[in-house]
Amino acid sequence: MSTNPGQEAAMAHDEHAAHEEHAAHEDAGISRFFFGHVPEGVHGGLKQYGLLAIFLAIITLIEFLIIVPEGLQGSGVVIAPLVILSVIKFFCVVAFFMHLKFEHELLWQIFVAGLALGLVVALSLVLLFGVFRPTPRAFSEPRQVPFEHHVEDHHEAVARPLPDELPPPADPADLAPAAPAGATAAGASPGQTLFVGTAACASCHTIQGVAQGVLGPPLDGIASAAANRISGYSAEEYIRESIVEPDAYTAGTADGLSQDYQQGLMSATMAGIVLSDEDVEALVEYLLQLR
Amino acid sequence: MAHADTTHAPPAHPPAHEEETTTGINHRKLLMWVFLGSDCLFFGSLIATYMVYRGQSIVGPYPRDIIDVPITTVSTFVLLMSSFAMVMGVAAARNGNQKRLIQWLWLTIVLGSIFIGFQVYEFNLFRVEGLRYETNLFSSTFFTLTGFHGAHVTLGIFWLICLAIVAARNPAGRPSHLDVDIAGLYWHFVDIVWIVIFTLLYLIGGFDGPPEAGHAAVQGWNWVTGLIS
Numbered sequence: 001m002s003t004n005p006g007q008e009a010a011m012a013h014d015e016h017a018a019h020e021e022h023a024a025h026e027d028a029g030i031s032r033f034f035f036g037h038v039p040e041g042v043h044g045g046l047k048q049y050g051l052l053a054i055f056l057a058i059i060t061l062i063e064f065l066i067i068v069p070e071g072l073q074g075s076g077v078v079i080a081p082l083v084i085l086s087v088i089k090f091f092c093v094v095a096f097f098m099h100l101k102f103e104h105e106l107l108w109q110i111f112v113a114g115l116a117l118g119l120v121v122a123l124s125l126v127l128l129f130g131v132f133r134p135t136p137r138a139f140s141e142p143r144q145v146p147f148e149h150h151v152e153d154h155h156e157a158v159a160r161p162l163p164d165e166l167p168p169p170a171d172p173a174d175l176a177p178a179a180p181a182g183a184t185a186a187g188a189s190p191g192q193t194l195f196v197g198t199a200a201c202a203s204c205h206t207i208q209g210v211a212q213g214v215l216g217p218p219l220d221g222i223a224s225a226a227a228n229r230i231s232g233y234s235a236e237e238y239i240r241e242s243i244v245e246p247d248a249y250t251a252g253t254a255d256g257l258s259q260d261y262q263q264g265l266m267s268a269t270m271a272g273i274v275l276s277d278e279d280v281e282a283l284v285e286y287l288l289q290l291r
Numbered sequence: 292m293a294h295a296d297t298t299h300a301p302p303a304h305p306p307a308h309e310e311e312t313t314t315g316i317n318h319r320k321l322l323m324w325v326f327l328g329s330d331c332l333f334f335g336s337l338i339a340t341y342m343v344y345r346g347q348s349i350v351g352p353y354p355r356d357i358i359d360v361p362i363t364t365v366s367t368f369v370l371l372m373s374s375f376a377m378v379m380g381v382a383a384a385r386n387g388n389q390k391r392l393i394q395w396l397w398l399t400i401v402l403g404s405i406f407i408g409f410q411v412y413e414f415n416l417f418r419v420e421g422l423r424y425e426t427n428l429f430s431s432t433f434f435t436l437t438g439f440h441g442a443h444v445t446l447g448i449f450w451l452i453c454l455a456i457v458a459a460r461n462p463a464g465r466p467s468h469l470d471v472d473i474a475g476l477y478w479h480f481v482d483i484v485w486i487v488i489f490t491l492l493y494l495i496g497g498f499d500g501p502p503e504a505g506h507a508a509v510q511g512w513n514w515v516t517g518l519i520s
Binding site: 045046049050052053056057060061063064066067073074078079082083085086089090093094096097098104106107110111113114115117118119121122123125126128129265268 | 314315316320321324325327328329330331332333334335336338339340342343355360361364367368371372374375377378379382475476479480482483486487489490494495497498499518
């Protein structure tokens with residue numbers, strides 16, 4: 001169909017004239033219908049459409065036969081032939097059943113534009129997640145920062161420590177302005193320094209103005225809450241047990257928290273962190289101030 | 292309608308009531324094609340979502356345990372034949388053959404309903420075998436995509452039933468050729484979407500199992516279990 005326009009027009013004219021003599025618009029002649037230039041006003045009939053339907057059915061059968069051998073099922077070699085066959089089917093239906101071949105060019109431009117956009121969207125998604133596969137969880141989970149309203153200290157940069165590159169002990173002076181009731185303005189208590197520093201508690205727990213971990217329950221007000229966790233335990237006993245033996249009790253929704261926390265998560269991490277008795281006492285003392 | 296010497300010749304059989312438009316294309320027909328173009332995007336996104344999550348389910352049943360390619364080949368064939376019946380209905384409407392039109396319309400409706408019957412059977416079988424919407428990535432993307440396609444087919448069936456009823460009640464040229472033609476465009480579109488789904492989800496993806504070792508999904512899973520143990 002790469003004849004030059006003049007020639008084509010002449011041919012079309014001839015065909016048109018010839019056609020008018022022979023046939024009603026019902027029958028455009030089979031090969032002309034599928035491959036040739038079909039004069040305006042000519043549509044297929046039972047013969048053309050029937051033939052096309054048989055052709056499409058045969059393609060479907062071939063597609064099925066391709067994946068009958070067990071060795072080919074799910075193998076990569078069948079992908080190309082299957083895709084090619086279904087693309088042929090696709091365009092046959094669009095061109096002839098939907099008679100787009102014989103329509104105003106604007107119509108197929110619209111359709112092809114939609115189709116192309118759809119393909120681009122699909123392809124980009126598959127490339128993004130299937131080929132250039134980022135691992136969003138592993139990357140972002142340790143870095144996620146919970147949403148917070150920074151009313152006064154919005155200039156303060158929020159730096160989240162990674163679990164595997166634990167932060168240097170925070171400079172107490174930085175923390176002091178936002179430190180909660182209990183921490184003196186003069187400087188952080190030894191417990192708080194441990195909390196954000198070598199004891200690594202900060203990577204999992206949130207304390208307003210001190211730490212922003214999300215894997216464990218927030219510890220603001222833990223001193224009051226701790227007294228009600230296990231009956232017969234004082235706040236101090238509960239907090240101490242939570243640190244030295246985290247699995248003894250797992251806090252969760254039953255305690256009025258927003259979620260059930262992962263049993264064993266804290267103990268697994270604490271197994272790699274050595275805390276002396278004094279460290280534990282300092283931490284308990286610090287947490288007991290968080291009323 | 293446009294003059295004979297304009298670049299765009301008028302459609303073959305302009306219905307008497309057709310109005311002149313700047314493009315020479317009937318507005319309703321144009322609207323249908325625009326809609327079909329945008330529906331390509333809709334299904335394109337759903338298909339892409341399926342492909343993105345393909346082979347990443349970490350619990351069964353996996354496609355290979357549950358997808359039945361032979362049965363779906365039959366239902367694909369049925370839908371294809373319904374397209375053939377539809378196009379014959381459009382041809383009958385163009386020739387003003389009301390009786391044939393009604394016959395072809397009902398054949399299309401019956402074939403479309405058989406297709407839906409296959410889908411209901413399939414969905415139910417999946418449910419019984421333990422594949423529910425929320426079971427795994429495969430099930431939720433599969434049901435979303437094929438479910439929306441089934442909804443399109445169902446809508447088309449209702450549309451065609453309406454046309455068949457109108458045709459039976461008004462022997463005098465209603466529904467017009469254009470009415471049938473536009474419904475036909477929609478119906479064929481649903482067919483071509485299925486051509487794509489059948490190839491990707493059944494012929495190619497139907498034998499997928501759990502992710503292979505080294506796959507991102509497995510690594511992610513190991514990372515999580517590693518944290519806990």
